[in-house]
Amino acid sequence: MLYLVYFFSIILVFAFQTSALPKILPSDTLPDLALICAFYFGLKMKEQSGITLATLIGFFQDCLSGGIFGINTLSKGITGFLAVFLKGFVPMNNVFPLGVCITIVSLLDGIIFYLITSLFTKREIVQDSLFHSLPTFIFMNLISAWILFSMINKLSARFGGKPKSAITFD
């Protein structure tokens, strides 16, 4: 049941990300809700399941995105791995360590995109636009994480899972 809820949450998140979000936030830089979800599931679930689900989220994003297929599978898989890895070392019980971790994974997402695109398309990527939008991207992700974490926690609690206090982001 809980996995079904997760599945529909992910579908809704993607539909929201691609259709409603650009209208609500008429900015050139938008948050990556898939990245937030991948990080959340990495923290919330057991090691293997967390990483697998994060990778699947990336695969979903690749299917919906017009970019190089596999780029999001890689970045979200690594995000899931980092979440699993970091939760063993960093106490995720307040906003500061979580914020730092989301900043790191957001940066990593941008860098992976830049490296893979330059490597596989063999075309010069305009770095200015990419790296100038990174601070806004990180800020947007932090705000979105704050909202999304509490929403998924509530959904999980409602449908049988117990939200762990370690990832409530408050």
Add this chain to the structure above:
Amino acid sequence: MQKKNSKGKKLFTTLSFILIISFALISVSQKLRGNPTFFQSAITTLIFPFQTFFNSTIQKAENLFNDYIFLANVSQKNEKLKKEIEKLQNQRNKLIESIFQLQREYNILQRPLKSNRKSIMASVIGKDSGQWLKTVIIDKGSNDGLAKNSATVTDLGIVGQVIEANPKSSKILLISDNRSAVDAIFQRSRDPGVVFGAGKQMCKMRFVSMEADVKEGDKIISSGMGGVFPKGLTIGTVSKIIKKKQGLFQEIEVVPSVDLSRLEEMLVLLPD
């Protein structure tokens, strides 16, 4: 200790597995560039009704919000007329929206295309799911005759081209995307070059020779070479000219003629 080690090993095995899978996907997709895979079509189709739902909900909320703003002062001045005005305002907004939509569609359909290619009007229903790419999703797909590399335009100029045609929807690569390249010429001097996407809402024209006669404000049009865009479609205007002391070419910054951040409808030129 041993348990911790095996856990670490397991994690790194998983990481290696992700890396292998991802790079395999990237390599395969680079080789099989073109038609969407089964997964892409399935997930796009699965998400399509939700996208349409969110789109229409936001549209309704936007209309409601606009109505409120319009009527805020009126309600303070005259409570009696509020409901009547609200009704009329609602109808008016709907009519205005319809007129604007028809006007936009009319403008797009009226644009003088030199080729006699068939075309179809499409509405934007979504943007790319990732932050770093400049693609949009439209509500027409291969069922409507769209195919990969179909050009998309508005009355103001080139928007981009179809990179993936699913049965009910398609992905459009905007000219501002880093992967986009359009063969172009300056309308005034006829000097050639290639317009590349530069991210954000900008493009760059490269391979323009140092001797080329270029001025700020010059219009850039498609050359017709490459087979995707017909000749003579407006791409944008020159906003900055960069001439390096050493080098064979000058670099031109181009502002696209179409406001790519506010796309609502576009015309897709169908393949012959």
